[in-house]
Amino acid sequence: MSSSGVVEIGTIIEMLDECARGYTLRTTDHHHCIRFNGREFPTLPLGAHGKGRRSGRSEIKLGQVRQMIRQLGINMDCAKQHIPRLDY
């Protein structure tokens, strides 16, 4: 497994619901922007299948998900319960 593995946006949202209570997510012209804990991550890609947030099918690379978790100060152990491949 490498940083280039992918995670569906639906799985990321499930993780945020559980591990980043109070977060906000909005979609801009180019990215998803997530805010949590007084910090923001405005560069989460829309994914290989476009915006896809409603269907949950848009795919985002593991390296980008891990960077977002670190930047927002989300508990990594909690995140790994939803996305075990973060252990790459």
Place this chain on the structure above:
Amino acid sequence: MNYPLFFTYNGSIIGQGYVAEVSARGRLLASIEKDATWLYGVNPGAIAVEGENLEAAHVQFRETLKETFVDFAAEASSFEAFKERIEGFVNAVNADTEMEWQEAVAVVRAAKLAMMQLEKLDADSTHVCVTVVKKDLEELTPKDNFAATTDDALKQAA
């Protein structure tokens, strides 16, 4: 293998009724994996991109940075709000990635490693900076249509 880098970005962004010249220098951690090269932001910490090699990752990084600045411009109600958003974004440090960046600096110094033929900058005395300046119409030239310049090459921290 991880390499500590500095980047520079110089480009014009068109906002709501203004043109802004954005200049930034920040830190990136290059991670060479078997199938790709990743660039993780130290500051700005809220960015990570990949490419099939360092050059491709750098192109993707610049593209992502520009798209992010355009998103900021679309959401900002004024030039001042846009400026504040960019400054906050570039200066936001990713603490975990910064720790890895410092470790990588120690490794390349100890082993005298060089990444490709990148110019080197001193990791201790080179500082992160960002400026956002409103440009008057009279200052604009056709060169403002092109963001990338030779001054924006990646440099290795050492």
